[in-house]
Amino acid sequence: MVSKIKKKTLTFQDTIFNLQKYWSKKGCVILQPYDLEVGAGTFHPATTLRSLGPKPWKTAYVQPSRRPTDGRYGDNPNRLQHYYQFQVLIKPSPKEIKKMYLNSLSSIGINHEEHDIRFVEDDWESPTLGAAGLGWEVWCDGMEVTQFTYFQQMAGVECKPVSVEITYGLERLCMFIQNKKSVFDLIWNDEGITYKDVFHQSEKEFSAYNFEYANTDNLFKIFEMLEEETKLLVEKKISLPAYDQCLKCSHVFNILDARGVISVAQRAEYIARIRELTKLIGKVWIESQS
Amino acid sequence: MSELFVELFSEEIPARLQINARNELTKNIKNFFIDNQIKFNENFNVYSTPNRLVLHVDKIPNEIKLSSEEIKGPNVNAPEKALEGFIRSNNTTLEKIFKKSTEKGEFYFFNKESQKIKVSDLLEKNLSEILKKITWNKSMKWANYDLYWGRPLKSILAIFNKKPLNFDFNHINSSNKTFIDKSLEEGMKIFNDFHSYLKFFKQKGILIDQDLRKKIIQNKINEIINKKNLKIEQNDRLIDEIVNIVEKPAVIVCDFDKKFLNIPSEILITTMQSHQKYLPTFDKKNNLTNNFFVVSDIKDTKGFVKLGNERVIEARLSDAEFFWEKNKTQNLVKQVDKLKNINYFKGLGSYFDKIQRMRKLSSLISDDFLISKDKIEIASSICKVDLMSDLVGEFPELQGIVGGHFARFQGFDKEVCLAVSEQYLPNGMESKLPKKMYSVALSLSDKIDSLVGFFGINLKPTSSKDPFAIRRMAISLVRLIVENEIKIKLKDLIVYTCSIYRDQGYEFDIKKIQNELSDFIIERLKNYLKEKKIRQDIIESSTFLLGLDDILKAYKKSLCLNKNIKKEIGFETIAAYKRSSNILNTEEKMSTESLGFADPGLFKNDYEKKLYKKINDIRKYFLSIGKDENYEESLKILSSIKNEVNDFFDNVIVNDEDIIIKKNRLELLNMLCKTFDNYFNFSKIEA
Numbered sequence: 001m002v003s004k005i006k007k008k009t010l011t012f013q014d015t016i017f018n019l020q021k022y023w024s025k026k027g028c029v030i031l032q033p034y035d036l037e038v039g040a041g042t043f044h045p046a047t048t049l050r051s052l053g054p055k056p057w058k059t060a061y062v063q064p065s066r067r068p069t070d071g072r073y074g075d076n077p078n079r080l081q082h083y084y085q086f087q088v089l090i091k092p093s094p095k096e097i098k099k100m101y102l103n104s105l106s107s108i109g110i111n112h113e114e115h116d117i118r119f120v121e122d123d124w125e126s127p128t129l130g131a132a133g134l135g136w137e138v139w140c141d142g143m144e145v146t147q148f149t150y151f152q153q154m155a156g157v158e159c160k161p162v163s164v165e166i167t168y169g170l171e172r173l174c175m176f177i178q179n180k181k182s183v184f185d186l187i188w189n190d191e192g193i194t195y196k197d198v199f200h201q202s203e204k205e206f207s208a209y210n211f212e213y214a215n216t217d218n219l220f221k222i223f224e225m226l227e228e229e230t231k232l233l234v235e236k237k238i239s240l241p242a243y244d245q246c247l248k249c250s251h252v253f254n255i256l257d258a259r260g261v262i263s264v265a266q267r268a269e270y271i272a273r274i275r276e277l278t279k280l281i282g283k284v285w286i287e288s289q290s
Numbered sequence: 291m292s293e294l295f296v297e298l299f300s301e302e303i304p305a306r307l308q309i310n311a312r313n314e315l316t317k318n319i320k321n322f323f324i325d326n327q328i329k330f331n332e333n334f335n336v337y338s339t340p341n342r343l344v345l346h347v348d349k350i351p352n353e354i355k356l357s358s359e360e361i362k363g364p365n366v367n368a369p370e371k372a373l374e375g376f377i378r379s380n381n382t383t384l385e386k387i388f389k390k391s392t393e394k395g396e397f398y399f400f401n402k403e404s405q406k407i408k409v410s411d412l413l414e415k416n417l418s419e420i421l422k423k424i425t426w427n428k429s430m431k432w433a434n435y436d437l438y439w440g441r442p443l444k445s446i447l448a449i450f451n452k453k454p455l456n457f458d459f460n461h462i463n464s465s466n467k468t469f470i471d472k473s474l475e476e477g478m479k480i481f482n483d484f485h486s487y488l489k490f491f492k493q494k495g496i497l498i499d500q501d502l503r504k505k506i507i508q509n510k511i512n513e514i515i516n517k518k519n520l521k522i523e524q525n526d527r528l529i530d531e532i533v534n535i536v537e538k539p540a541v542i543v544c545d546f547d548k549k550f551l552n553i554p555s556e557i558l559i560t561t562m563q564s565h566q567k568y569l570p571t572f573d574k575k576n577n578l579t580n581n582f583f584v585v586s587d588i589k590d591t592k593g594f595v596k597l598g599n600e601r602v603i604e605a606r607l608s609d610a611e612f613f614w615e616k617n618k619t620q621n622l623v624k625q626v627d628k629l630k631n632i633n634y635f636k637g638l639g640s641y642f643d644k645i646q647r648m649r650k651l652s653s654l655i656s657d658d659f660l661i662s663k664d665k666i667e668i669a670s671s672i673c674k675v676d677l678m679s680d681l682v683g684e685f686p687e688l689q690g691i692v693g694g695h696f697a698r699f700q701g702f703d704k705e706v707c708l709a710v711s712e713q714y715l716p717n718g719m720e721s722k723l724p725k726k727m728y729s730v731a732l733s734l735s736d737k738i739d740s741l742v743g744f745f746g747i748n749l750k751p752t753s754s755k756d757p758f759a760i761r762r763m764a765i766s767l768v769r770l771i772v773e774n775e776i777k778i779k780l781k782d783l784i785v786y787t788c789s790i791y792r793d794q795g796y797e798f799d800i801k802k803i804q805n806e807l808s809d810f811i812i813e814r815l816k817n818y819l820k821e822k823k824i825r826q827d828i829i830e831s832s833t834f835l836l837g838l839d840d841i842l843k844a845y846k847k848s849l850c851l852n853k854n855i856k857k858e859i860g861f862e863t864i865a866a867y868k869r870s871s872n873i874l875n876t877e878e879k880m881s882t883e884s885l886g887f888a889d890p891g892l893f894k895n896d897y898e899k900k901l902y903k904k905i906n907d908i909r910k911y912f913l914s915i916g917k918d919e920n921y922e923e924s925l926k927i928l929s930s931i932k933n934e935v936n937d938f939f940d941n942v943i944v945n946d947e948d949i950i951i952k953k954n955r956l957e958l959l960n961m962l963c964k965t966f967d968n969y970f971n972f973s974k975i976e977a
Contacts, residue, residue: 076612078605092433095444098301099474112473116586116595118535119340120567121304123428134430134441136302141598142566142584150432150442161434176598181605263633 012174012188012195015108016062019086019168022107023060026100028088031061036244037251040065041087041167045243048129051091051154051163052282053289060088062170066251068258071207074200077182081206081258082199086168092161093150101148101166105140109177116141124149128250128274130156130282133165145173155282156275171195210258219259223252223270230277239285246277292451294347294413295484298421299447299468302340303440305534307426311343311440312336314424319345322420326412328354337498339537341472344498346484352451353406363387363398373398410450417448418459435461444475452482470494472537495538495589504533507585510541511569518543520571520579528563535567536587544568544600545580550607553614554695560685561606568603613680617692618699620679622672629674637747639794641674644739647790648673652735654786658778659727669709669732672697676710690714705729716769718762719821723773730774734783737767742787745807746798764814772818772845777917780838781808808838815841824852827976834971847970850921855975859922862929867972869935870959873944877956886964888957892950897938898958904934905961912968924969931962 010018024030034044041047041063050057063085071081090097102112119136124147126132135149147167151159171183180186184196226249233242253270256262262270303311316336323330330347337344361380364372366389377384380400390399429438437443437460446464448455454466470477470490481487488498497503507529515522533539550558555578562568562582569583582603586595629642638644649670656666676682676693685692694711702710705728712729713736715722724730744750744760751760771778784807788800812833819829828848836844854860893899911927944959946952966972 076609078609093442095433096475099476102473113588114592114594115598116588116590117473118587119302120535121306134428141595142602143598150430152430160431162430162432164432179601181601181608 009187010109010174010177011190012170012186015170015174015177016084016086018107019104020060020062022104023088026058028058028060028090031059033061033063034247036247037066038063038247039067039250039254041085042126042129042131042165043247043250044087045240047087047089047163047165048131048154048278049239049243049282049285051089051151051159051165052157053286054161055091055289056161057089057091057163059090060086063087066254068206068210068254071203071210071258073207074184074203077184080171080183080199080203081210082202083183084170086170088166089163091163093164097164097166101138101146104166108173110140119148120144122147127271128253128278129154130275130278135164140176143172143176145169145176155285156279157282157286210255211260214255214259216256216259216261219252219256223249223256226252227273227277231280234277234280234284237284237287239281239288242277242281242284246274246281249277250274291349292352292409293449293484294345294350295447295449295481295487296345296417297447297468297487298343298443299341299445299472300343300439300443301441302535303338303343305531307428307440308338308340308343308534309530310427311424312338315343315345315420318420318423319347322416323347323350326354326416327356328409328412335499337500338534339472339496339498339500340535341537342468342498350409350450352410353408354412356402356405356407358404359402361400361402362392363400366396366398376400410453410455413448413450414455414457417455417464418457421459437461445469447481449482449484497537497539500533503536503539504529507533507539507541510539511583514541514543514583515571518571518581520573520581521576522569522571522583525563525569528567528569532567532569532585536585538587538589540586540589540595542584542586542590542596542599544582544584544596544603546582546600546603546607548580550611551578551580553607553611554692556688556691556695557610557614557681557685558607560688561610562603564687565606566599566603568599610681610684613684617679617681618696620696622675622693622696622700622702625675625678626671628678632677635743635747638743638796641677643794645670645674647739647787647794648732648735650790651739651783651787652731655731655734655778655783659731659776661727661731665703665706666709666728666731668702669706669713669728670735672702672706673710673713673732673736709733716766719765719769719818721766723769725774730770730776734767734770734778737763737770738780738783738787741767741807741811742784742791742798742803745803745810746788746791746796750806750810761814764811765818767811768815768818768841771841772815775842777842778839780811780841782839784808784838811838811841815844819845819848822849824848825855827974828852828855831970831972831974834974835967836970844970847921850925851969851975854922854925859925859929862932863925863966863969864972864975866929866931866935867963867966867975869939870962871973874956874959874963884960885957886960888954888961892954894951895942897934897941898955901931901934901938901962902958904931905958905965908965909968912965921969928966928969935962 020030031046038044044061044063046059046061050059064082065085066082068081070079072079094100102117105112118139120139122135122137124133124135130153131151132153133149133151135147137144138146138148145168149165151163151165153159171186174186175183178186184194184200186195188195188198226245230242230245230249233245253274257267316334320334329351331349333348335346363376376398377387380402382400387398387400389396426438426440429440431438432442443462445468446459446462447466447468448457448464449466455464457464466480466482467478468481469475470479491498497506511522558578559570562570571579571581571583573579584595584599588595590596626642629645630640632641634641634644649667652666652670653663656663673693676689676696679692681692682689690713691711694707697707697710705726708726709728709732712724713732715724715733724733740763741760744758749758770776784804788798788803791798816829816833819832828851832844832848851860888902890899890902893902908927908931942955944952944955946955
């Protein structure tokens with residue numbers, strides 16, 4: 001009877017709205033995306049820096065994430081150089097976090113009693129952030145839809161209290177909900193605008209930029225300049241502007257990596273340099289928190 | 291008699307950690323019982339699901355009796371404080387303390403009366419410590435707590451004799467309740483015994499006992515494959531992992547589009563097993579089919595689980611297919627040059643440099659192996675090209691195998707393709723071993739090149755660290771030689787490899803590499819012999835005289851002696867050697883002043899002559915055998931000296947008054963020992 005009425009498709013933007021509303025009710029500060037290029041929601045200072053130090057903190061936000069090497073000129077149904085993460089960070093990690101998470105899935109139409117939800121071991125590490133955590137990737141009927149991590153270390157510092165980070169891959173999740181084989185077929189809004197309409201040209205052009213046209217000589221120079229500036233700002237004890245410069249460093253490095261001009265040995269060295277910056281910034285931030 | 295029942299409820303603990311925690315808990319509880327003289331029967335069980343770690347021990351006495359005991363305290367001359375401490379720690383009074391003399395002087399004593407202790411009290415006092423002793427390979431903290439556990443621990447249920455045990459473990463208070471819904475962590479319920487707990491969960495389809503889960507999963511799978519005329523591959527690791535990531539197993543048969551069967555099966559199998567934890571199936575001819583098993587943690591009443599998993603595999607295989615189609619046509623030979631851009635290792639050049647070295651080395655090996663130089667050079671040249679493919683980027687564990695498939699598709703010689711596929715094998719002690727000579731030659735040259743390179747830039751493993759798995763590389767080298775019974779001059783190959791590196795402009799300390807690498811490989815051979823359960827003294831002896839070029843010989847001789855050491859031929863050989871060497875050892879000068887032979891003209895009796903003749907017969911035997919020595923035969927021949935040796939020692943006094951005669955007899959015995967060295971140096975063998 002009721003089941004005969006075809007349920008309205010949950011659009012891409014509905015998914016975001018529902019998650020925002022859900023975590024808002026759980027007391028999270030709903031932030032907007034950070035206005036710099038980052039590789040993942042974790043890099044937003046509301047996660048990296050706020051997970052350090054003693055002060056409690058709850059937040060949720062969408063973060064556009066850039067992974068230049070993953071670009072496929074818009075040809076691959078599962079890979080993008082720019083995509084969205086929905087990020088939740090709560091410090092200290094609440095006792096009922098699993099229940100909160102499973103209920104958040106219900107809010108976007110995934111009932112855990114009808115699907116095989118699995119918490120599969122996945123220990124997370126970010127060499128550039130000097131960060132590590134233990135947790136799971138959450139599988140829904142075999143598909144990875146979320147990363148669930150208890151931060152143990154950030155910017156080289158042990159986390160106390162420990163934060164929990166929940167990262168939903170919005171495209172993946174939506175492909176699951178909307179039953180689509182290609183990310184470009186996702187329905188964005190009620191008027192039938194698709195992901196392709198919104199992002200296909202961008203994927204194509206940015207892939208060309210990342211792989212072919214980015215001026216590597218300039219980027220190498222810019223990296224050095226940004227690194228220097230970060231160190232200077234650390235000396236001035238202003239951690240947030242310093243962290244911005246560091247994020248830019250990280251993105252420049254990612255483009256250089258995609259351009260294939262960084263050798264394996266150099267790669268490790270660049271990562272270590274960024275990690276050193278993060279550690280310096282982490283220290284200044286923690287000092288500012290007490 | 292009572293039952294102990296403990297449940298530790300947590301968020302999902304990974305399979306390997308669960309198995310480890312079960313073992314740790316078993317060990318710690320058993321030790322506690324033994325230390326406290328609590329009798330327990332063998333019906334001792336530890337179970338786990340991802341969320342529940344459960345201990346159940348039945349038929350434990352409610353009380354234990356500690357017999358009376360005289361406890362020794364401090365010396366009577368010790369400071370007052372020592373006595374006070376003694377009184378306090380034994381919870382007694384001064385009146386009950388008495389003095390007594392012992393061999394070491396006069397001491398205070400206290401007579402501890404026999405007493406009865408309630409096991410429940412002991413448990414309450416000690417359980418927290420027992421839990422603390424569980425060590426995790428990886429553990430974490432959460433929220434504001436200081437406790438380390440595999441994943442956040444939420445509650446502890448502890449029952450003894452149907453009553454709750456009360457104790458605190460860090461921030462958690464034990465109780466008689468647990469969560470019945472593991473997902474939402476809701477619905478606390480009281481349990482007073484294990485039986486009702488087990489029954490309650492069984493009614494919900496939840497199986498606490500991992501062995502039972504395993505049986506049910508396997509039975510279900512067997513039922514289906516029998517009906518469908520399929521097979522699955524024996525894969526204990528995967529099954530054990532699956533068993534420990536579900537509590538309510540439901541086996542679901544899924545399938546993928548048959549068109550994907552055109553992709554090399556290793557790619558499909560890796561996708562299913564490693565990435566998705568599915569069980570692939572095979573037909574009776576061992577060909578992969580498009581059916582696979584998913585073990586779900588819920589009953590798939592609406593079919594969502596099947597549908598979802600099929601979609602996931604479809605997406606993953608589409609990706610793989612895309613890459614396979616793209617990569618397989620990219621000409622391997624034309625890509626060799628691009629390897630110049632790919633770093634092999636810092637300080638060891640690019641992969642292009644590496645394959646140049648491998649080409650020369652494998653070409654030299656081909657002379658010994660009597661295989662085509664052209665073919666092995668082709669295999670060396672193309673073997674690393676697959677590292678640049680998208681497929682190896684996606685499936686790094688399939689490097690080599692993927693390259694083999696490219697080569698096959700592009701029409702390379704069959705043996706060349708197989709060699710490329712198997713170039714990384716064996717990879718350690720357990721891994722599959724290549725048998726075909728082209729594969730062995732390629733794998734040998736890869737490993738020797740890497741070993742020389744890493745030793746050249748001084749990145750040898752230390753006792754605790756081996757980040758580049760160099761030990762495994764060397765043990766694989768030993769296996770290649772020993773298990774394929776290959777006769778090669780490893781020393782020459784190492785020297786040659788050093789010279790190739792030098793030609794490429796690497797300034798290595800060649801002498802140092804040779805010495806260190808030689809010792810290192812010999813050490814791995816010893817480890818290998820140990821794995822083969824060969825006696826330690828035999829292992830030590832085997833490498834005493836035999837070096838890098840005789841790895842195969844050392845192995846075979848050790849194996850043969852190990853097999854025969856308790857039998858007559860082994861036993862008598864060692865006895866004869868020992869009787870002779872024992873006397874030589876007491877005459878220290880012998881070794882330095884030895885002429886190396888005895889003078890038959892100085893013999894005084896037949897026993898000496900007979901022994902001398904026998905030794906010479908044995909020497910002739912060893913001179914006559916070429917490369918095809920039968921080691922058992924050699925031992926038999928050595929042991930046949932038994933009578934001559936016994937007669938000699940029973941009738942001849944070595945220590946003759948005439949120093950010249952004495953020396954000659956010692957020379958005779960020295961000849962015997964040196965002759966025995968043809969097998970190997972028996973001096974370290976324990977009789």
